Amino acid sequence: MQNDDARNLLLGMMQAAIAAADPATVLARHLPAKPAGRCIVVGAGKSAAAMALAVETAWPDVDLSGVVVTRYGHTVPTRRIAVRQAAHPVPDRAGLDAAGAILRAAEQAGPEDLVLALISGGGSALMSLPVDPLTLDDKIAVNRLLLASGLAIDDMNRIRRRLSRLKGGGLARAAAPARLVTLAISDVPGDDPAAIAPGPTVPDPTATEDLSHLVETLGPALPDAARRILLAPGRPQDPFTVDYRLIATPQMSLQAAAEVARAAGVTPVLLGDALEGEAAQMGVVMAGIARAVATHGTPARAPAVLLSGGEGTVTLGGKSPGRGGRNTEFLLALAQALQGHAGIHALAVDTDGIDGTEDAAGAIIAPATLATAREAGLDPRRYLAGHDSYSFFDAAGALLRTGPTLTNVNDFRAILVL
Structure with missing residues (x-):
């Protein structure tokens, strides 16, 4: 040769x-049954726009609405699902605004609606909605520290879930009592749903873990507000039903x-x-x-x-x-x-x-x-x-x-x- x-x-x-991970060819066969009522689409990640377009293509006769966020330059034209663009790997104001829009869309769902969550890698930075009293500047500082830390991705995600209103099951809680189905493209070792984006529609398995060793690793540059949240005792989460479908790995x-x-x-x-x-x-x-x-x-x-x-x-x-x-x-x-x-x-x-x-x-x-x-x-x-x-x-x-x-x-x- x-x-x-x-x-x-x-x-x-x-x-x-x-090609094996192209939403245009793999997403449709993982869709649930068409809803009788509305389908509200929410999502985040580098594939979010392409996944939204694939849903629109597969379901031309379904009442679709919603909003997804993807990285700048990773968008495609859609007609019914709004696509926002934001920064990756460090969050920006556009990502904060998009996360707020995604939260509001999920909260509008009623018990007869289907919420379809489209999740892919990169969603952590793109859908950045920090817990109070954390600010966007705090989240940006934390993200920069994580990217330079050498921490394993699992440890990074422990921190990201703890500091977010949407990660670690926050998006699922916002969508209740509607039926929620997640379609996901995995970018993480082991395909753990809690680590993809990281886990906005699944419970946080580390919600009660002591994270003091990670705080020590990140050092004195960690913002004070983030330090206090990460050192506080984690709160147990109420369980909820999860319908989570991996469409590409x-x-x-x-x-x-x-x-x-x-x-x-x-x-x-x-x-x-x-x-x-x-x-x-x-x-x-x-x-x-x-x-x-x-x-x-x-x-x-x-x-x-x-x-x-x-x-x-x-x-x-x-x-x-x-x-x-x-x-x-x-x-x-x-x-x-x-x-x-x-x-x-x-x-x-x-x-x-x-x-x-x-x-x-x-x-x-x-x-x-x-x-x-x-x-x-x-x-x-x-x-x-x-x-x-x-x-x-x-x-x-x-x-x-x-x-x-x-x-x-x-x-x-x-x-x-x-």
Whole structure:
């Protein structure tokens, strides 16, 4: 297989993974029975607009109304469901206003109505309605701390639920006594509904947990109002009925990519859809597995592709970071560890089309990428140490720019060993 063939195969697997999570093709078969009365649609996430359009398309004869919020640039035209846009990953005033509109729409539902909640990754920042006395500025400060903390996503979500009026079941309580059905696209390890967006329509499983250890981790920069709320004893929640339907997950996307590999005569090895940890360290570990395939034929003989999903983290510490996201950081560490190993190509992207806060989904490397970059005067070690992986791959011509994909099943990584 030539370099161009390897690249095309990696891109084909990526496209299959994204297509498997496209609301336009997967949402309709998960809809409940059409309501006799009104259907009020609410929702938040990077896929919210595309999901709303899919509902409108599937139900042309249903009395639809409502409001959803998505990230700037991730909208599509709708006719009956209002689409708002807001900032991600740090909340802004538009997200606060959208969250208020979503809350009011849910509260208007009566016992004969259906409330359809469309939930996808990114909903936490996009639908930001802090508990009193927290302000929007407080929430922005907390979010910035979380993004730089290196905390696991589960710990971040413990904090987000505790500080929100809508997360942790708040949206479900607002919709009562109407029937509530949630359609969700998972972007989290393990597909835990309480962690997707995080959990506006399901009870908070950590509502009574002691969060003092997380407060200590975030340190003195944590706003005082947030500190007091997080240190106060959590309140038990009343149980409620949950109808929660996952329409797309990271595992489904990995399986779709695996089928593309098999059709090309390449053995897929699914390493898991819930990998977590420091992105750079994950790159080093994955390089070791890829070398084992090339050298020893374990866990599979070449040609093989290592497929994985989940969400890495990048801990910035006290350093002033460069430009980059967890996927480009993973890939730069992988390339550095492989040192141009013959026959190993790799791709890593965020399936929403935006790795971190940049305009690229991720990047792609070939055996010659590192040598070519060095010839151009690029020192991969310096870029990695400065968390400046976007700049490295931009200069090396290896970034992948898909634009917003209107879905999100978290990270997709493929390492092809020929």
